[in-house]
Amino acid sequence: MSKHTVLFELGCEELPPKSLKKLRDALQAETVKGLKDAGLAFDSIEAYAAPRRLALKIVNVDGAQADTQKRFDGPAKQAAFDAEGNPTKALEGFMRGQGITVDQVSTFQAGKVEKVCYLKDVKGQSLDALLPQILQNALDNLPIAKRMRSAASRTEFVRPVKWVVLLKDNDVVDATIQDHKASNVTYGHRFHAPEAITLANADAYLDALRSAYVVASFEERQAIIDQQVKALADEVNAIAIVPADLRDEVTALVEWPVALRASFEERFLAVPQEALITTMQDNQKYFCLVNSDNKLQPYFITVSNIESKDPSQIIEGNEKVVRPRLSDAEFFFLHDQKQPLASRKEKLANMVFQAELGTLWNKSERIAKLAVALAPITGANAADAEKAALLAKCDLTSELVGEFPELQGIAGTYYARLEGENDEVAEALGEQYLPKFAGDVLPKTKTGTTIALADRLDTLTGIFGIGQAPTGSKDPFALRRSAIGILRLVTENELDVSIEDLIKLALAAYGDVLKDHDKTLNDAVAFLEGRYRAKYEDQGVAVDVIQAVQALSPKSPLDFDKRVNAVNHFRALPEAAALAAANKRVANILAKEAAPAGEVVEANLVEDAEKALFAELAKITPVVEPLFAAKDYTGALSALAALRAPVDAFFDGVMVMADDAELKANRLRLLAQLRALFTKVADISVLQH
Incomplete structure (x- = not known):
């Protein structure tokens, strides 16, 4: 059977960058499924994705399906022929239905009964006939949240489709996909090489696009970006911060990556670096640079989609754009310092934590009381723990956190240091939210551990106390995650305390706010003990190991862990x-x-x-x-x-x-x-x- 190389390209308006990689992988997976379902063997499928295109190269695919035989079953042989061996009415009806004569009738054994049948030769369809529908089905099954229509076309896609290429070796496959007639014409970079490019054959694709300033391979573009970013960072003895999601997004934004290093005024380094990094990464898609001590440097790297004759203009343009954003962060930071953290409690007293459990200031006071009770267990200084608890939520009322919500706690740490608080208190304000997710780091200070534990225990006990425990997929206060955090804080800090004692301390801080202490205690303890399985399964521990320990109901998380x-x-x-x-x-x-x-x-x-x-x-x-x-x-x-x-x-x-x-x-x-x-x-x- 003949083998062929197929090239398929869907040319579009700029595709959503955060979805590009997922769309490419889904197109590849759906096409693989379609080819296998059609019985077409192939050696491999290479998938490409750039801002204005999704493409596949199918290597050594069968030119047609194999010829097959389809069996149509008829009556039992005994009922199909009479004593003389002539067809009965039952067989005649079967032959009429299949349009055959008696010499075309075969037999087969179905268990203990021999039956008649017709074995029809089915000619395999050609690759040319099958490909258009396989590819259209693959496109229809892509994970697209919102599809759009373009112009008068009724066909929907994530972005307007501009052209379709479908080649089998040197020949164009006759097909219409997404309402576009397939051809051998593609297009290069929107600015550097916007002219039409006629592809000689399916293997010419990558080189033809590269000569037109398009690197079609996602991985190749990413490798170029990695190399360029590292080289620019090395020039100033710095290390680039390259989060995986941002790296993928930047790769999906450019066809011809050109990394450029720009700078900003050093005065902005007085602002919490987390705020500067957040605004540069999230809003501008820049890679920030830090030194070996992880301190932000006054540089950033932008990845341009054009090879400019005057790169300095692009650099100056980006510096001009980022300056107002950094100025805003600086303004909020300086403005917040006019008001001491402790004086913000009045605003906290007007911010509701939960209708039945009071304000954020009520919560702060409870956490302070609980933190003092926990201090002998965690080894923290009770005075530090109380002070940190009362300051813990104050930065939620700051301008900086209002603009950058992800800086809650971090902003508080900066302000506390500026106000002369000791390291234990200042660090605890940022550490209170740790761990934020499964596998996240824990607080390093004993005060931070105490506040993190007190905060979670207060929320969990309070929500159970008002009868709003998580149900099914509903967990508005993220109590399941909080529970895992409590278990980790206790076990990894080797705190020898029972779950029951922890909840009793939290209940004592609530006092009369919660009515039924006994029920709350039982429900909260049962909930926390029920989270052991999730915690240890995440670590790869077998379920039967967890059940073997649960059978004894150890009271202490540390004991359970051992x-x-x-x-x-x-x-x-x-x-x-x-x-x-x-x-x-x-x-x-x-x-x-x-x-x-x-x-x-x-x-x-x-x-x-x-x-x-x-x-x-x-x-x-x-x-x-x-x-x-x-x-x-x-x-x-x-x-x-x-x-x-x-x-x-x-x-x-x-x-x-x-x-x-x-x-x-x-x-x-x-x-x-x-x-x-x-x-x-x-x-x-x-x-x-």
Whole structure:
């Protein structure tokens, strides 16, 4: 069968930059699906995307579908022919329906019945006939939130379509896609080479566009940008901040990338660098430069879409545009300093946190009370924790945060430093929001840890106290994320405190504001304990490991964490599977018949295997008891792994449910003793292998 190289290009008005990569990948995936569904084999598909085009190059695709045979089933052979072998009315009806004669009838075995059928040869369709619909279907299935119509066309797409190229080797495929007749004509850069370009063949695409100032490959453009940005940063001994999303967006904005370095006045560096970086990245799509200490430098890099004969004009233009934005940030920053942070509490008293839970100032006062109560647990200075809590929300009323909401906390840190607050208090104002998302960093200061914990506990307890717990997908106060944050703050800072005690402290800060403290306590504790699974699954811990620990309901997140880590380590040991199975067997036996009270009577041990298990338990118990006491669960379970051989031997050679009542009671006590050792860490019987 003949093989061909196909080029498809859809030329458009500028495509949405944030969606370009996703559109390219979806077009490739949908086309792959269409070709496979049509039975057309190919070697590979290369996908290209630039601001004004999406394109595919399909390498070594079949020139046509393979010829196939389709079977049409008829009646059973017994009902199709009479005793003389002539067609019955049933067969005649089948032949009429298929338009065939008796010599075209075949038979096949359908289970125990032999049936007649017609095997029709189906000629495979050509690639030329199939491609237009495959590509149109792929375009129709692209993930486009809002489609638009262009001019009189009824066909919709994300942007107006200007041209369509569809080549099979050297030939144009006769097709109409998105209401445009396919041709071999494409167009280069809008300014550098706007003339029509006739493609000689499908393989000529990339080179033809490159000579017309278009780098069609997304990855190649990105590599050029990376190289140019690094070179410009190196020239001033700086490091470029290149967020992945911004990098993709800039790549999607240019066909012919030319990076240029510009500068701004050093006086702006007195403004919080987060504000400057935010405005330059979000509004201007610039790459900011920092030094090795991560301090912003008075430069930025812009990526132009043209190769100017006078780059200085582009640089000056960008500097002119960015100056008012930086001036605004500077103005807000200086204006805010006219009012001390602490004096902003009046404005907080007019900002509602939640209708039933009061204002943001009410919340600040509760957090301050809770922070003082938490200080002995976190090791923070109570006075610092109280002061930081009362200042924590004050920057929400500032001009800077009003303009740059993402600077909440960060702005407060700057203002607190300028007002002479110590590092613990100042840093805590920014750290109160950490962690912001799964895997985010935690506060570095003890005061920051205290405020972050107090803030989340206050919100969670309050919302549960007024009966507005998260339901289904609704979680307006992000309590699920807050709960994970609380668990991380406790475990990763090794705070030895129970969830119940934390909620009780939060309830004490609320006082009479919340009516039913008991119900709130139970609901909030249950909710937090329910988040263990999400927390550890995110870390790649198997569900059965989490369930093995949950079976014991440890009260402290730190204790839970140590147990999970121990069971996770134990699960990887070669003895784990056999001991988990043995624990399951023991649990089942003891569930049916509980062990009588009392100690194992050594004189009643008659089988060698039970004597050996008893001796091993007597030897290992004094080894693991100190490990349990020290909460070294990993060490304890690792030591208990040595019981595998005597446990296996016990079940191989001992009948637990003996006829002799004394023997049976003694063996049940022995198994209870074994089970008790393991369940000091977790219910190992839950583990799946």
